[in-house]
Every structure is written in structure tokens, then in C-alpha cells.
Amino acid sequence: MKKCLALYLVLLTMVACSKVQAPAELKADVFSKGQNAASRYLAYEHSIELDTDEEKVFELFNKAIANCHEASESLCTVLQSNFNSGRSAHASLKFRAKPQGIQKLIGSLRQQGQVTDQSTTAEDLAAPIEDSSKKLAMMQDYRSKLETLRTRAANDVDALIKVNRELAQVQSEIEAAEGNKAHLLQRVETEILNVRISSKEKRSFWTPVGYALSGFKADFSQGIASVITASAYMIPWLALFVFLFWVARKLWRRRNISKT
Template identity: 35%
Template sequence: MTTKAVIKGLSLLLLIFFLNGCESSDNKAIESPGASMKSELAQRKTNPYLSYEHSLSVELEKAALATKFKALTDQCSADRENNCTLLETDFSGGSYTYARIKLRVAPTGVEKILVLAGDNGKITNEMTTVEDLSTQIFDTEKRIKLLQTYQNDLLDLQKQAKGNIDSLIKVSQEIASVQSQLEELSGNSQALMQRVNMDIINIRLSSRNEKAFWTPISDALDEFKGNLAEGIAGAITGVAYLIPWLIVLLILFFIGRFIWRRLRRK
């Protein structure tokens, strides 16, 4: 075997190894949401009062971005099993296309959304934040129980104060105040439990920055009129500031000239 044949064989093996490495890294990027979901499920079993918020940034071809945006919104709208709800959507076209989606979904539906978002795209950022709400939930439940006990005591007093109008009015007002506090705390408790039982997902889709040679020139020409108008406005403003100073300088010049002539005559 010649030296050239050996070099060609080694080059081919290195190329195959490099391609396999790229494929495996791509697969890891797509499979990463599933792997992270397993660790999160184990963590949820340890502490059921954790609130999860996921953020994912994906880079796509410009032509595929609108299709991906529609696929994600349709997927959420159709996922009634996991109670998926679209909270915010934003799509912007133009020379730089991007889209944002914010949704709320049950933990069992998170992986499907994340995998769909990262499919056929480049994941540029992936983050999950976790907040422990156990202290807030326990404190709220404790306050609700205390207020309920106090409310029952007030109801007993109301029955005993039927003959005393003043006492009856005061007790009734206190019962109304306690009822209002209970309703507020109940709403807070429901909101906290919703954060525990449902995950928030923030998805940002952006187009790859592949501009043609003439694109910057075209953008500059499109902005020419606006820049020209701003330049003229700036020049007019500058002249307006200079005119008073020119008048002052002219007055000083003539005063100085007058004094200089008087001194020369002497």
C-alpha cells in the first residue's frame, strides 16, 4: 500500500468520525428536553410544591419560522388533555423575523412542546427556573384555617347578640370583613396551586442571520429619508442655538473695536 493510499484512508476515517460526532451532538440537543423531564419528575415527587418555568430559544430558517410558529400554537390549542393555554403570542416579519410564545401547560405536556419547538432548529438557549412555593402555600392555608375558626366564633356571637342591636351590627361587620379576607386568601391559594400544577413555557423563535450582499444597502436607502430629515432638523436646531451667541460676539467685537480705536488715538 502506498503512502498516498494510507493518507486517504486516514482522512476518510477522520471525516466519518467527525460526521458521527456532529450527528450525536445534534441528537443530544433534541433529546435534552426529555432527559431533563425525567430529573424534574423525580424532583416533583420529592417536593410537590415546586413551580417550574421553562425558556427555550430556537434558531430556524426564515422560511420555516412561520410554519413552526403555527405548529406550536396549534399544538397548544389542541392539547386539551394537558389544559394547554396560550398566554401570549407575538410574530414579527421583515428583514429579521422572530416570534414569541408564552403558554401554560400541565407538566406531562411540557416535553411534547419543547421537542416540537427544537425539532429541525438550532437550540441556542435552554433554561428552567424552579421556585419553591411550599412556605407561601402553607402560610396561606394556615391563615385560612385561623380565619375560618374566627368566623365560626363570630357566627356564634351573632346568634347570642340577637337582642342587642349595636353588638349585632358590630359582629355582622366583622363577619363581612373576615369573609372578604377569606375570599382573597382563597384566590391567592388557587393561584399558588395553579403555579405548582401547571408549568410556564417561554419560546423564542428567530431566523438565521443570512443577509444578502445588497440587504444592508437596501436598508440604508430605505432609511435615507428619515436620516436626512433628522440631519436637517439637527442642523436647524444648531443654528437656532448659534444665533444668540453670534449676536453677543458681534456686540463684543464692535465694543472691542471701539475701545481699540480710542486707545490708538491717545
């Protein structure tokens, strides 16, 4: 009985590993899509750069976040946010939402600042999604056969342990595959928007002058420090040069005296 069950388990594993084709209903679904299959699995990512007055950078930054929170029906989520109020105020944001939510965000941003750059890219996820579906169907079928085999091996402790161990491994792989497929589908069903807000073109004429004056003290002290550092390197070489010059002059004089 043990040998039969072990042989059946090996044969079942070989069959499951070799089964790489999708089930009939999945194939029918893929072929029914026709030429529209690729376009249905495009993951879009948008980028927009805005230029506004320095004092409005933080205001526009907060307004963009508020607009995202208000678009709950579009599942808008703030994935990343950063604001820098240093010499040149700028901010960056990253959103994820359904297509209509992303378009609303872009429209709102265009009304509040000058668009200096805008772009859109698309990643085709058709192949990864279909591969994930095939792998998931294969493992689910393998799990069903293992469960049937576990029922037959109820009286064989060793075979039952092996089947349960294999079932646990397959279940773990199924959960990982389901998570991966869910992530891919989320990328297709939602879009990404990268926003950068700065004040390069609309900053005041005197702003660069003010930055230069404010940094004069630090730059001056840094210049003095650089001179001192350079002197520390030059003094030993200068001393060596003077010594060699003195030796060369001494030898030259002795040579002239010996000639006379």
C-alpha cells in the same frame, strides 16, 4: 345578656387572632412530607430562544400557538403573544401548561428552529402555600365559632348585628385566602414557558444593506434637518461674536491712537 354576649364576642376575637398554628391534621401532613416538602412546591419557568429564517418566523409563531391549542389534556394556555414584522422579524410567546405539555412544546420548537439559548428557573412556594393553609384553617375555625355565637345571640338584636357583621368580614377573608391558595397551587401544578423567535443569525447577507438603502432617504432628510437646527442655534452666537470682535477692534484702535 347584652354585656355577656359582647364580652364573649371580644374574647372569641382575641382567641381567633392568637390562633396561628395549623390544625393537627395539617401539621401531620407537613411532617409526613419530610425532605420532599420543598421539592413538591417548586414553580418552574422555562425560557427558550430560537433562530430561524426570516420568512419562517411567522410560520413558527403560528405553529407554536396551534400546538398549544392541541394540547388540551395538558391545560395549555397562551398567556401572551406578540409578532413584529418590521426591519427584523421577531415574535414572543408565553405559555402555561402542565409539565408534560411544556416539554412537548419545547421538543416541537427544537425541531423547527435553531435553539440559541435555553434556561429554567424555579421558585420555592412551600412557605407561602403552608402559610396560606394555616391562615385559611384559622379563619374557618373562627367562622364556626361565630356561627355558634350567632345562634346563642338570636334574642339580642345588637349582638346579632355585630356577629353577622364579623361573619361577613371573615367570609370575605376566607374567599380571598382560598383564591390566593388556588393561585399558588396552580403555579406549582403547571409551568410557564417563554418563547422568543428571531432571525438574527439566519437572515440574508443583503438584508442589512437593504435596510440601509431603504432608510437612506429618511436618514438624508433627517441629516439636513439636523444641520438646519444646528444653524438656528449657531447664527445668534455668530452674530454676537462678530459684534464683540468689532467692538474690541474699535477699542484697540482708539488705544493705539491715544498712545501716538
